[in-house]
Amino acid sequence: MRDFNSEKEIIEAFKNITIWKNGDKRAPHKPLLILLSLAGVQRKEQRLVSFEEIEPRLKRLLSRFDRKGNGVHPEYPFFHLQSDDFWEIAGSGPIEDILKSGSKKRSPSAKTLREGHTMGGFSEQLYMKLRDNPELVNQLAHRILDGHFPTSLHEDILDEVGMPWVVTLKKKRDPEFRSMIMRIYDRRCAICGYDGRLGDINLCLEAAHVKWHAAGGPDEMDNGLALCSLHHKALDSGAIGIDDDDRIIVSQEINGSHGISDWFLSYLGKQIRKPQDGQPGVLKEYKEWHRTQVFRGPGRHFE
Numbered sequence: 606m607r608d609f610n611s612e613k614e615i616i617e618a619f620k621n622i623t624i625w626k627n628g629d630k631r632a633p634h635k636p637l638l639i640l641l642s643l644a645g646v647q648r649k650e651q652r653l654v655s656f657e658e659i660e661p662r663l664k665r666l667l668s669r670f671d672r673k674g675n676g677v678h679p680e681y682p683f684f685h686l687q688s689d690d691f692w693e694i695a696g697s698g699p700i701e702d703i704l705k706s707g708s709k710k711r712s713p714s715a716k717t718l719r720e721g722h723t724m725g726g727f728s729e730q731l732y733m734k735l736r737d738n739p740e741l742v743n744q745l746a747h748r749i750l751d752g753h754f755p756t757s758l759h760e761d762i763l764d765e766v767g768m769p770w771v772v773t774l775k776k777k778r779d780p781e782f783r784s785m786i787m788r789i790y791d792r793r794c795a796i797c798g799y800d801g802r803l804g805d806i807n808l809c810l811e812a813a814h815v816k817w818h819a820a821g822g823p824d825e826m827d828n829g830l831a832l833c834s835l836h837h838k839a840l841d842s843g844a845i846g847i848d849d850d851d852r853i854i855v856s857q858e859i860n861g862s863h864g865i866s867d868w869f870l871s872y873l874g875k876q877i878r879k880p881q882d883g884q885p886g887v888l889k890e891y892k893e894w895h896r897t898q899v900f901r902g903p904g905r906h907f908e
């Protein structure tokens with residue numbers, strides 16, 4: 606294991622994680638495992654985590670953010686991140702023999718890792734340095750995202766690994782927010798009803814904060830809406846808003862020659878979908894905050 610003497614060395618090491626490349630194909634296995642582990646450091650979880658425990662989460666991440674053709678192999682990064690000299694693993698049985706042989710080329714199966722009760726995590730020295738430096742953890746997470754994923758996916762990835770998107774160290778974002786919002790809005794856009802999926806994964810469907818998280822909006826169901834990517838961005842950009850009667854308002858500034866009518870004007874004055882029975886809709890003060898701070902009024906006339 607390497608010894609880190611400065612933040613700079615840690616940043617360099619993370620930057621240089623070896624990524625398997627073949628032409629334009631990418632393999633974001635290691636970046637995703639690192640993000641998952643950084644989220645664990647942030648939550649002050651134990652340094653070493655068993656493969657069995659991390660496998661389902663890593664699998665989910667890989668199936669969502671890796672190329673489909675790569676298959677889903679959480680065992681690869683869990684084992685091969687060792688070669689970057691800041692990740693250690695230990696186990697028993699056949700995995701112990703593989704580790705003793707010092708071969709980092711041989712790839713044990715997920716079954717071997719599971720059966721050997723294999724544990725993995727950052728080296729002790731690195732873990733301590735990260736635990737004492739939350740800003741560095743955030744910085745590393747952002748660098749990994751910037752280095753490996755398009756911006757439009759950053760928030761989804763961070764939601765999935767359970768890290769706050771807005772890097773304020775006091776306000777932690779609730780990783781349950783997304784799943785809660787998706788559930789109460791029945792996995793449909795609250796504006797247009799869109800419910801597209803790719804396989805069994807929601808496609809272009811997001812949990813939006815009406816009052817921005819960055820502005821102190823809470824991760825509560827009365828501040829969230831399930832929205833398709835288009836309407837989420839439109840809400841965050843102030844192109845649309847919601848009045849006190851839950852009707853959709855549309856900025857006069859919105860214009861264009863194609864799709865504007867279908868995707869915006871046809872919803873003008875319509876009510877947003879209500880959450881499932883008994884759940885609160887968006888709180889009046891958050892809608893009001895959005896209208897005054899974000900919405901690009903005046904709105905188009907309706908009724």
Ligand SMILES: [Zn+2]
Binds near residue numbers: 832
């Ligand atoms: Zn929509």
